[in-house]
Amino acid sequence: MSTVQVLVATAEREVYRGEAEMLVAPGAAGELGILPKHAPLLSQLKPGELRITNGENVDEVFISGGFIEVQPDMITVLADSAERASDMDEAAALAAQRKAEEVLESQKGDADLALAEAELSIMAARLDWLRKKRKN
Amino acid sequence: MASTKEIRGQIKAVQNTAKITKAMEMVAASKMRKAQKRVFDARSYAEGIRQVIANLMQAHPEYKHSFFTPRENVKRIGIILVTTDKGLCGGLNTNVLRLAVKSIRAQQAEVEVINIGRRGGAFMRRFGVTVSGSVENISDSPELSDVLGAADLAIERYIDGSYDEVHLMFSEFVNTMTQKPTVMQLLPCPVNEEPSHPGYWDYLYEPDSQIVLDGLLRRYIESLVYHGALENKACEQSARMVAMKSATDNAKGMVKDLQITYNKARQAAITQELAEIVAGGAAA
Numbered sequence: 001m002s003t004v005q006v007l008v009a010t011a012e013r014e015v016y017r018g019e020a021e022m023l024v025a026p027g028a029a030g031e032l033g034i035l036p037k038h039a040p041l042l043s044q045l046k047p048g049e050l051r052i053t054n055g056e057n058v059d060e061v062f063i064s065g066g067f068i069e070v071q072p073d074m075i076t077v078l079a080d081s082a083e084r085a086s087d088m089d090e091a092a093a094l095a096a097q098r099k100a101e102e103v104l105e106s107q108k109g110d111a112d113l114a115l116a117e118a119e120l121s122i123m124a125a126r127l128d129w130l131r132k133k134r135k136n
Numbered sequence: 137m138a139s140t141k142e143i144r145g146q147i148k149a150v151q152n153t154a155k156i157t158k159a160m161e162m163v164a165a166s167k168m169r170k171a172q173k174r175v176f177d178a179r180s181y182a183e184g185i186r187q188v189i190a191n192l193m194q195a196h197p198e199y200k201h202s203f204f205t206p207r208e209n210v211k212r213i214g215i216i217l218v219t220t221d222k223g224l225c226g227g228l229n230t231n232v233l234r235l236a237v238k239s240i241r242a243q244q245a246e247v248e249v250i251n252i253g254r255r256g257g258a259f260m261r262r263f264g265v266t267v268s269g270s271v272e273n274i275s276d277s278p279e280l281s282d283v284l285g286a287a288d289l290a291i292e293r294y295i296d297g298s299y300d301e302v303h304l305m306f307s308e309f310v311n312t313m314t315q316k317p318t319v320m321q322l323l324p325c326p327v328n329e330e331p332s333h334p335g336y337w338d339y340l341y342e343p344d345s346q347i348v349l350d351g352l353l354r355r356y357i358e359s360l361v362y363h364g365a366l367e368n369k370a371c372e373q374s375a376r377m378v379a380m381k382s383a384t385d386n387a388k389g390m391v392k393d394l395q396i397t398y399n400k401a402r403q404a405a406i407t408q409e410l411a412e413i414v415a416g417g418a419a420a
Binding site: 009027 | 180184187195279280338339340351359
């Protein structure tokens, strides 16, 4: 099967670099499945799971949003933050969600409210994903 | 000549100082390695986003973004000035501030500063330049969110028209001995890279080109500012390491000199004592 180059990076570090047969990303307008030689695409990403398939290997990474650029021979994922399932801690994820909820309740200004809501939706998506992973 | 006791006290004091500077040198050396690693780790994202922007420039997008259009009449310039929070790092801040002063004087337009790092803000206030925003006390392992305040403020001001250009000033890490003060224009973006995907084409945009481009370009500017902050951290640690090394060497030199003075004073005291005993014996 043909493959495509994939780079996943956050501002702080590189998360994944290598070949892939398929990449599934949480696009702003719905899930995107991308195979090699895809047409050029530029999309926003929402919080969710990034799945990189290469033969038997499947890498699953949670991203909190960002952008994806697709060229026929190269996929670049510029994530705001990214973590692998193995690095995530459910208790910590839950605590982070609680904190986001508290912030949301105590906010008054519109700008702060929008920010807190965005934060909360990331935290909730993160926790959902983690629970799903635990079950499997 | 000072008494032997006084000199001994001085030697002790200088030796203690040397111990402290030596410790600071070693701490800075280890922090420098970590800071360099962080600069290296952040490179993937910076290169990735730069490549995307370069592709974007040739993709003939239907939506021309204001971040790429130079303004004819530049009335006010915003400078994001990256310095250290702490001192004891040789001429690092002095060099970047000297460059800042030079370029502020050369500008026809009015200049405002947004500082990252305490030193730059304090200096600019004394120098009489408006400081419109400050980000201070950044940790040794800065994250993107630490510098977002400064980057976003500059972007907002550029969008609402209060700034017509935004520049970034920081120290670039060349090697341990050399840090280069650097100016970079952030807005409007000067992007000119070789075409990597020639021909006429455009992206599919989701949800639409305006939202994607707005978000992406904002990220691009933020990542450049973040990169500046990381470089500056690496510079700070290496400059501190070198400064502390020379301080330690100087202290050792001083101890050597003081030791000689001490020996001479001691010898003189013994000689005098002997002379007195001999003179006493002769008199008896």
